[in-house]
Amino acid sequence: MSAKTTILTLPEEELVHPGHRACAGCGLSILYRFGLKALGRDTILVVPPSCLTVLQGLYPIAATQLPCLNVTFASTAAAATGIIAALKVRGKEDITVAAWAGDGGTSDIGIQALSGACERGDNFIFICYDNEAYMNTGVQRSGTTPQGVITTTTPIHGKPQQKKDMPAIMAAHTISYVATGSAAYPLDVYDKIKKAKTIEGPKYIHLHTPCPPGWGFDTRYTVKVGRLAVETGLFDLYEIEHGVFRLTGASKKLLGKERKPVAAYFETQTRFRALTRARISAIQRQVDEKWAGYEA
Amino acid sequence: MHIIESGNVAAAYGVKLARAQVIAAYPITPQTPLTEKLSEFVEAGEMQAEYIPVESEHSALAVCIAASSAGARTFTATSANGLLYMNEQVHWAAGARLPIVMCVVNRGIGAPWTIWNDHQDSISQRDAGWIQVYACDHQQIIDMVIQAFLLAETVSIPVMVCYDGYLLSHTYMPFDVPEAAAVDRFLPPFKPVYALDPRQPANLNTVTLPDIRPDIRGDLAPGYMEIRHNLHVDLRQAIEIVAEIDERFKDTFGRGGCPHVEPYCCDDADVIAVCLGSLSYQLRDVVDMLRQEGFKAGVCGIRLYRPFPDEAVRDTLAKAKGIVVFEKALSYGNEGALYGDIKSALYRCDCRPFVRNYILGLGGRDIRTADLLAAFRASCTATGYETDVPEWIGLKL
Numbered sequence: 219m220s221a222k223t224t225i226l227t228l229p230e231e232e233l234v235h236p237g238h239r240a241c242a243g244c245g246l247s248i249l250y251r252f253g254l255k256a257l258g259r260d261t262i263l264v265v266p267p268s269c270l271t272v273l274q275g276l277y278p279i280a281a282t283q284l285p286c287l288n289v290t291f292a293s294t295a296a297a298a299t300g301i302i303a304a305l306k307v308r309g310k311e312d313i314t315v316a317a318w319a320g321d322g323g324t325s326d327i328g329i330q331a332l333s334g335a336c337e338r339g340d341n342f343i344f345i346c347y348d349n350e351a352y353m354n355t356g357v358q359r360s361g362t363t364p365q366g367v368i369t370t371t372t373p374i375h376g377k378p379q380q381k382k383d384m385p386a387i388m389a390a391h392t393i394s395y396v397a398t399g400s401a402a403y404p405l406d407v408y409d410k411i412k413k414a415k416t417i418e419g420p421k422y423i424h425l426h427t428p429c430p431p432g433w434g435f436d437t438r439y440t441v442k443v444g445r446l447a448v449e450t451g452l453f454d455l456y457e458i459e460h461g462v463f464r465l466t467g468a469s470k471k472l473l474g475k476e477r478k479p480v481a482a483y484f485e486t487q488t489r490f491r492a493l494t495r496a497r498i499s500a501i502q503r504q505v506d507e508k509w510a511g512y513e514a
Numbered sequence: 515m516h517i518i519e520s521g522n523v524a525a526a527y528g529v530k531l532a533r534a535q536v537i538a539a540y541p542i543t544p545q546t547p548l549t550e551k552l553s554e555f556v557e558a559g560e561m562q563a564e565y566i567p568v569e570s571e572h573s574a575l576a577v578c579i580a581a582s583s584a585g586a587r588t589f590t591a592t593s594a595n596g597l598l599y600m601n602e603q604v605h606w607a608a609g610a611r612l613p614i615v616m617c618v619v620n621r622g623i624g625a626p627w628t629i630w631n632d633h634q635d636s637i638s639q640r641d642a643g644w645i646q647v648y649a650c651d652h653q654q655i656i657d658m659v660i661q662a663f664l665l666a667e668t669v670s671i672p673v674m675v676c677y678d679g680y681l682l683s684h685t686y687m688p689f690d691v692p693e694a695a696a697v698d699r700f701l702p703p704f705k706p707v708y709a710l711d712p713r714q715p716a717n718l719n720t721v722t723l724p725d726i727r728p729d730i731r732g733d734l735a736p737g738y739m740e741i742r743h744n745l746h747v748d749l750r751q752a753i754e755i756v757a758e759i760d761e762r763f764k765d766t767f768g769r770g771g772c773p774h775v776e777p778y779c780c781d782d783a784d785v786i787a788v789c790l791g792s793l794s795y796q797l798r799d800v801v802d803m804l805r806q807e808g809f810k811a812g813v814c815g816i817r818l819y820r821p822f823p824d825e826a827v828r829d830t831l832a833k834a835k836g837i838v839v840f841e842k843a844l845s846y847g848n849e850g851a852l853y854g855d856i857k858s859a860l861y862r863c864d865c866r867p868f869v870r871n872y873i874l875g876l877g878g879r880d881i882r883t884a885d886l887l888a889a890f891r892a893s894c895t896a897t898g899y900e901t902d903v904p905e906w907i908g909l910k911l
Contacts, residue, residue, distance in 0.1 A: 261712060271720065284715055289579070289719070290606055300538070300576060300578065300588075304535070304582075304583075330569060330570060331570070331573050334573055
């Protein structure tokens with residue numbers, strides 16, 4: 219395995235122009251900047267409606283230096299397939315095709331096209347930035363919103379259902395590479411995208427993406443909140459390479475150590491205000507059980 | 515070379531001769547044999563194309579939209595609910611100005627489920643910004659598919675080639691398959707206006723504001739409304755380009771001459787039937803019978819439905835006393851869609867003929883020549899608008 223990228227060895231070239239339209243403290247803006255460095259210039263992006271559409275700018279000004287095809291909400295992965303097919307018939311197969319969608323565009327409205335493309339084995343990277351609700355339309359619940367979270371469509375009691383485990387769904391497609399990452403650990407994300415570029419077939423990378431206005435925390439705490447999700451064992455960094463699961467980076471370092479209590483994470487964000495003590499204890503038990511499995 | 519094959523196979527030969535590079539389709543009756551034939555061509559190595567077996571019609575057009583944006587000649591085909599499932603993509607393809615060609619093998623729309631022919635599927639997409647042409651027989655299907663690629667790529671607007679499910683898709687008729695070399699001369703390789711390219715990055719179809727806006731150099735770029743206005747203007751100009759392409763096709767292959775409308779016995783006709791698709795050839799028999807009875811009847815098939823060739827329609831219909839629009843589709847709660855278009859085209863005439871509307875054949879209800887004859891004869895003896903609502907033929911209430 220190649221050496222881990224550090225802030226000293228990260229390429230200096232920026233592929234995102236300054237002055238993009240993301241909110242202050244946006245986790246996606248960190249991921250997008252590091253992600254594009256990893257994807258490199260020989261990449262074509264596919265983006266459905268999402269915060270990323272806005273981040274990339276309004277016509278005729280663009281914040282991205284990569285060619286990008288904006289597509290309809292449900293069609294992201296199918297559009298990636300189309301670009302791959304066109305590049306193949308035009309003899310330009312050395313170009314990376316990367317789809318980059320939010321949690322709605324991935325796990326909800328986009329899941330059919332994504333499942334189809336993965337079943338066909340098309341050679342692309344699908345990156346899901348998961349900010350755990352429909353943020354671009356104003357914080358409505360999504361399939362990946364955690365249980366108990368207050369959103370504008372679960373405004374009083376919080377979301378009753380569990381978070382959809384999207385990486386597990388993708389792993390069930392038996393694709394070659396599934397990985398998770400977090401905006402709080404962008405170098406880890408950089409290395410995982412670099413690795414994905416070297417693997418044939420569909421690759422899926424799921425990125426935990428703190429969102430100050432949607433989650434209810436101050437814009438200066440994006441990295442702190444993202445780290446707490448990992449340090450409490452709620453969101454885990456891992457890879458599933460050719461079917462083999464392994465914890466990576468900050469999550470791997472938690473093995474055999476005491477994790478921070480999940481309550482420490484919940485306290486940092488107003489979206490968890492409806493969680494009762496009993497509910498928090500239940501979530502802590504779930505996390506402990508999950509980690510007991512990792513430790514075994 | 516003349517062969518005897520189904521309408522779906524005629525379409526497949528057209529796509530093959532046009533050298534489509536990326537084909538994506540989801541099977542739906544009665545389009546299925548077309549999809550199967552194309553996958554066979556590709557798998558057997560007879561076509562140098564990527565065939566993408568997508569998981570839905572929405573994705574079929576998504577693949578074509580993206581592949582076309584990346585510079586490939588693309589084709590898809592569908593019917594009925596498949597077309598409706600890709601509805602937002604249909605609009606998107608036109609807005610993005612992509613020269614995709616799609617066959618719509620016309621079928622009625624559920625609910626309730628029907629697999630049989632009418633025109634409600636493609637008519638429901640008439641305002642999407644595509645060019646729509648309707649074929650009357652197998653020869654027209656293959657010829658129109660080949661021409662559709664040249665047309666689409668000339669005007670950067672997608673083209674829908676519509677033909678009747680079962681009546682054409684599954685019946686066998688002789689037709690000429692043009693020589694590949696001649697088609698290659700007629701239809702050169704696709705040269706996209708822009709193809710996605712890391713060396714020339716562009717952010718395509720992004721959010722566009724209500725008003726015009728300067729780019730980073732200060733040059734004004736169009737707003738949404740300008741972009742949409744240009745689509746409309748280019749569609750209207752496509753009427754003339756359809757005629758030019760038809761003429762070139764006739765020079766090369768010896769077939770054509772009716773790019774917009776296909777009149778039969780219309781020159782001296784008192785009453786002219788108007789319709790879409792294969793029904794116009796069935797109505798020719800009815801016209802012959804009426805002529806024997808002494809009625810000056812004619813029929814005008816609409817080949818190009820969008821953009822609507824109102825000038826050609828006026829030229830053909832304006833001298834008649836009456837027009838009878840036979841339609842396999844309906845703008846529910848109002849009247850037949852074509853009926854409205856015909857009335858609108860004739861409104862500018864000094865001496866407007868009366869126009870009647872018959873709805874028939876929905877969901878594959880048999881269209882009996884005797885019924886057509888009775889309705890047409892009644893219209894020949896009519897003197898004006900005897901009813902404001904469409905009349906129904908073959909209805910069994």
